[in-house]
């Protein structure tokens with residue numbers, strides 16, 4: 001079969017690109033305990049692409065005790081609340097060059113816990129169980145290979161150091177937490193009860209590079225109680241900052257989350273995903289048009305000031321103004337075109 005039609009090739013290329021893309025950008029969600037609540041903040045859809053409808057997704061869950069009254073259990077629960085086993089990098093994050101190593105020692109606080117861990121971009125998972133019945137040793141080695149962790153399940157006593165060794169020719173990041181994007185609680189130590197009906201929280205969204213911010217309201221997603229959305233279209237790529245403030249059931253909240261390797265992704269330029277033609281971003285055309293218009297205004301102002309060669313200057317000013325206007329119209333048309341492209345894509 002020599003005939004490979006272009007559509008199949010295009011689809012294949014896109015599939016490969018998407019596969020590469022989803023491995024490179026981990027769906028990382030930052031979880032943080034604030035008083036009696038756990039807040040997980042991310043973009044609504046990741047990867048977040050410039051110019052596409054997205055927004056802030058906030059999941060609020062309660063960490064309040066349910067029914068346990070004896071003190072021993074209370075104490076155990078208290079410590080486990082402080083340790084975030086589920087989020088990416090909640091306990092540890094190690095960056096390893098090719099052949100590099102990273103060590104983490106599990107203190108007595110981890111007694112009786114199972115700590116899930118995973119590595120990027122190999123996307124492999126393992127778990128470390130800490131218990132008094134496990135074999136005694138000072139140090140346990142976990143090798144990271146393309147095929148996975150060796151061993152993927154580690155059983156240690158508190159006080160043991162786990163040494164991760166990168167046996168690959170590429171750098172890797174190993175961290176605690178579950179690989180998947182959804183938080184699946186294992187064991188009773190982590191509460192995942194969504195807190196519904198909060199109307200007293202707002203989010204201040206900041207595009208970090210330009211320091212432009214805006215405060216937005218949250219709306220609860222009634223299909224998933226405890227999940228709140230503040231929709232917006234990110235129009236500039238790069239890292240963002242979400243400051244969640246207000247109160248939950250009377251408790252004051254003021255927490256800031258930023259794009260990073262261990263939290264949520266940055267907004268990526270739409271041209272990364274455009275196919276087959278990469279369009280100029282609307283912001284570029286708009287800025288170009290604005291520049292031309294400003295230049296025209298300056299020329300006109302100069303012309304008004306000049307008294308000697310007033311007529312020529314005014315003429316120049318008018319010409320510049322006309323050029324600026326045509327730039328603005330062209331920019332507008334380009335903006336409309338890229339806009340309608342996006343709509344037809346939907």
Ligand SMILES: [Cu+2]
Nearest residue numbers: 026028088175
């Ligand atoms: Cu991760």
